Each structure stands twice: as C-alpha cells, then as structure tokens.
Amino acid sequence: GFRDQLQDVAAVLHTAPxxxxxxxxxxxxxxxxxxxxxxxxHPPVGRGVRTKFSxxxxxxxxxxARYVHTTGDTGVLDEQVHYIEGRPLRPEEESYYDLPQxxxxxxxxxxxxxxxxxxxxxxxxxxxxxxxxxxxNDGMNLVGIGGKGESVWLAFFTYHVLEQFADIxxxxxxxxxxxxxxxxxxxLRHNIETQAWDGEWYKRAYFDNGAPLxxxxxxxxxxxAIPQSWSVLSGAGRLDRSRxxxxxxDKRLVRRDERLIQLxxxxxxxxxxxxxxxxxxxxxxxxxxxxxxxxxxxxxxxxAHLGDAQRAWELFNYINPVNHGDSLKAITTYQVEPYVVSAxxxxxxxxxxxxxxxxxxxxxxxxYRLITESLLGLRLEVDRLSFxxxxxxDWDGFTLHYRYRExxxxxxxxxxxxxxxxxxxxxxxxxxxxxxxxxxxDRHDHHAEVFMGD
Numbered sequence: 001g002f003r004d005q006l007q008d009v010a011a012v013l014h015t016a017p018x019x020x021x022x023x024x025x026x027x028x029x030x031x032x033x034x035x036x037x038x039x040x041x042h043p044p045v046g047r048g049v050r051t052k053f054s055x056x057x058x059x060x061x062x063x064x065a066r067y068v069h070t071t072g073d074t075g076v077l078d079e080q081v082h083y084i085e086g087r088p089l090r091p092e093e094e095s096y097y098d099l100p101q102x103x104x105x106x107x108x109x110x111x112x113x114x115x116x117x118x119x120x121x122x123x124x125x126x127x128x129x130x131x132x133x134x135x136x137n138d139g140m141n142l143v144g145i146g147g148k149g150e151s152v153w154l155a156f157f158t159y160h161v162l163e164q165f166a167d168i169x170x171x172x173x174x175x176x177x178x179x180x181x182x183x184x185x186x187x188l189r190h191n192i193e194t195q196a197w198d199g200e201w202y203k204r205a206y207f208d209n210g211a212p213l214x215x216x217x218x219x220x221x222x223x224x225a226i227p228q229s230w231s232v233l234s235g236a237g238r239l240d241r242s243r244x245x246x247x248x249x250d251k252r253l254v255r256r257d258e259r260l261i262q263l264x265x266x267x268x269x270x271x272x273x274x275x276x277x278x279x280x281x282x283x284x285x286x287x288x289x290x291x292x293x294x295x296x297x298x299x300x301x302x303x304a305h306l307g308d309a310q311r312a313w314e315l316f317n318y319i320n321p322v323n324h325g326d327s328l329k330a331i332t333t334y335q336v337e338p339y340v341v342s343a344x345x346x347x348x349x350x351x352x353x354x355x356x357x358x359x360x361x362x363x364x365x366x367x368y369r370l371i372t373e374s375l376l377g378l379r380l381e382v383d384r385l386s387f388x389x390x391x392x393x394d395w396d397g398f399t400l401h402y403r404y405r406e407x408x409x410x411x412x413x414x415x416x417x418x419x420x421x422x423x424x425x426x427x428x429x430x431x432x433x434x435x436x437x438x439x440x441x442d443r444h445d446h447h448a449e450v451f452m453g454d
C-alpha cells in the first residue's frame with residue numbers, strides 16, 4: 001500500500017532511518033506522471049491499482065519532509081526516480097487494475113513531491129479538497145465519486161502537508177513553490193472555518209450533491225473523529241473550535257464502559273445515506289462505527305497536543321492492547337492477541353470490545369509515535385534531541401535509553417506536577433544552554449538529565 005508503508009516507515013526514523021529513505025524512493029517509483037499513484041501494487045512486477053483516492057499521493061511529500069527535518073539528509077531530495085505510465089481513469093471509473101510501464105521521464109524526489117502536491121490542489125464548491133473515490137477512509141468511496149464531493153478531513157491534512165513541505169521548498173530556495181503552498185493553505189484554513197464548522201464539531205465531508213456528512217442534521221454519522229483530531233494535529237483549526245470539537249469527541253465517541261473510541265456515531269444502517277461500501281459492514285464493525293484504532297490513536301494524539309495529559313493517558317490505556325489481556329474477563333471479551341495492535345474493536349451489540357484484524361494494521365506505527373512523540377515528547381532534529389512530555393500528574397519522571405547510531409544516551413526526565421516546559425538540561429554533568437541534548441556518534445555512553453519546570 002502506497003500510503004500505508006509510508007506511514008509505517010515514518011515511525012522508524014529514530015531506529016532505522018535508512019528504511020524510510022528506501023521507502024520514499026520505492027514509493028516515488030509508483031507515481032504516475034500526472035502526480036497520482038498506485039494505491040497498492042504487487043512486487044516485484046509492479047502490477048497494481050490506479051484509483052481516484054485523494055490522499056495517497058500526499059503522504060509522499062509529508063513523509064519526505066519528516067525524513068529530511070529529522071535526519072538532515074537533504075540529498076534524498078535530489079535522487080532521480082522514473083515515473084510510471086498508464087491510461088487515465090475514465091470519468092465513470094473508480095479504479096482499474098493493470099501493469100503500468102516505466103516512463104522514460106524521471107524526476108528528483110523533490111519533483112515527485114511537488115507534482116503530488118499540485119495534483120492535490122483541487123477544490124469543490126465549498127473550497128475544500130475533492131474527495132474522489134475516498135480519502136483516508138476507503139469505505140467512503142461514493143461520497144465524491146461524481147467528482148464534486150469534498151473532504152473536510154482532507155482539507156486539514158492537506159494544510160499540514162503544505163505547511164511542512166513549504167519549509168523544504170524554502171530550504172531549496174524554491175520560494176515560488178513555498179509561497180504557492182502557503183497561499184493555498186491559507187485559503188483552505190479560511191474555507192474550513194466558513195464552510196465546515198457544524199456548531200459543535202467539524203463536518204466530515206460534502207457529498208457530490210452538496211449535502212453534508214458528519215453533521216448534526218444527518219441521521220447517521222453525525223460526528224466523525226478524524227476531522228476533529230486533525231483540526232488539532234494540523235494546526236489549521238481555530239483553537240477554540242478545536243477544543244470544543246474534542247469535547248464533542250469525548251462526549252459522543254469515547255465509550256468508557258467498553259474502554260474504546262468510536263470512529264464515528266451513529267453507524268450507517270437504515271438511512272438513505274449512501275457513502276459507499278462502508279455501509280456493507282454491520283453497524284459497529286470496523287470503520288462503520290466501531291473503534292478503528294488508527295483513528296483512535298489520532299484522537300489520543302490530539303488530546304496530548306492540547307496538553308490534556310489526563311485524557312491522553314486515559315485513552316492510551318484504552319487502546320493499549322496489553323490492557324485487554326490483564327484479566328479473564330478482558331481476554332474473553334477481546335478474543336485476539338493482546339501483544340499486537342488490533343486494527344479495530346467492535347461496538348456491535350453482543351460483541352462490544354471484541355478485537356479484529358490483528359497484525360494487519362497501520363495503527364502499530366502510529367501507536368509507537370503516540371508513545372514516543374506525543375506522550376513522552378521525544379523530538380529528533382538531525383543531531384539534537386529535545387523533549388516536550390505530556391505526563392500523568394502522578395509521574396515523577398521516567399528514564400529512557402536512546403541509541404544514536406552506535407552510541408547510547410541514558411536520559412532521565414525529572415517531572416514536576418503540572419510543569420510542561422523544559423527548564424534545565426544536563427549532559428555528562430555539564431549544563432546545556434539551549435535545553436536540548438546534542439548527539440554525537442562517538443561510541444561512548446552518555447548520561448543526561450532533563451528537568452521540567454516553568
């Protein structure tokens with residue numbers, strides 16, 4: 001999967017950054033000259049599916065930007081990769097399966113990324129990105145199949161991609177493209193606030209006919225978690241509205257009795273709404289109103305990003321698979337392995353809390369990022385490590401052993417209740433003025449202390 005494997009390798013930048021570099025180039029080799037990509041393919045031949053999915057190709061510039069910002073490896077952007085060639089999708093086609101040919105044309109990874117972004121700069125009647133045959137939620141494949149439907153989640157996501165990649169463009173002295181990115185991002189942010197706010201949360205999408213989805217006026221799927229979470233994670237949402245939206249998520253989608261977080265509610269069942277094949281799942285199963293763990297992690301990340309440590313850790317404890325195996329009752333309810341992440345957890349009556357699709361999920365990489373980045377606050381920028389932890393009030397700190405290439409750093413975080421900023425950093429008994437830990441691969445063990453304060 002194009003988007004799935006890029007998200008996976010984004011999680012290994014601390015431990016195996018070379019895997020991320022390799023996957024960026026591998027993914028770019030499955031991009032059509034028009035900027036869209038194969039949704040998935042079968043190696044080694046490369047036969048796969050061309051679709052009208054609207055988010056796949058945008059993961060390439062986002063993960064490329066994350067890789068460069070984290071490792072400092074700007075050379076990857078100059079790597080030359082061939083495009084692929086295939087017939088365009090017909091207007092009535094959602095997808096087709098074929099073996100594309102390698103194009104004679106090639107471009108740098110940077111050019112592949114800019115081509116992907118340009119392909120995504122399309123909007124509908126509300127000024128929001130076109131949804132195509134689905135965005136992140138593949139099951140909503142009919143919302144925008146006619147070419148007019150729009151995705152609110154995709155607006156937030158595109159904003160984030162544009163903001164991150166604009167920094168890359170500026171670093172390459174491509175001011176014109178950086179400005180184009182930010183101009184489009186500014187327009188999206190305006191259109192989100194004027195067209196996508198539903199009163200207590202953000203809508204999910206607009207159908208081809210202009211009818212809303214994820215609104216209080218809908219009989220089903222009145223509120224969807226992912227536009228609320230990404231209003232926070234992207235930084236595009238107005239802060240007061242994002243906070244209100246996340247309160248609505250807590251009220252409407254967090255099911256404390258079953259210890260899970262729904263993707264949306266109510267599930268699709270008997271209404272006239274026809275979003276796509278998602279309606280083929282039983283209400284409360286998989287994406288259709290169950291917990292889709294991928295999205296539940298984004299919800300938890302959003303609370304952490306807002307500094308809401310209590311709720312972030314409460315929800316993390318819900319989605320942590322280990323906690324589904326700590327009693328006989330939990331084991332008999334969950335019914336799947338408690339040592340791997342489950343793609344979904346059911347809310348269908350009679351099976352509440354039952355897990356599904358273990359081993360086969362993009363949630364695992366995001367779970368790792370939730371723990372290391374959102375909760376423990378770890379940030380790597382080339383050769384400097386910084387922290388912005390969001391910890392429970394009863395923690396007095398934690399210790400981690402961090403490997404930078406072939407060198408270990410033994411780091412103790414000293415926390416003070418309610419204090420969220422780093423006040424002092426010591427490395428090998430010497431104070432570090434810029435409050436980060438400088439990293440050097442000298443193969444000597446190092447000891448650091450980070451003190452939280454005002």
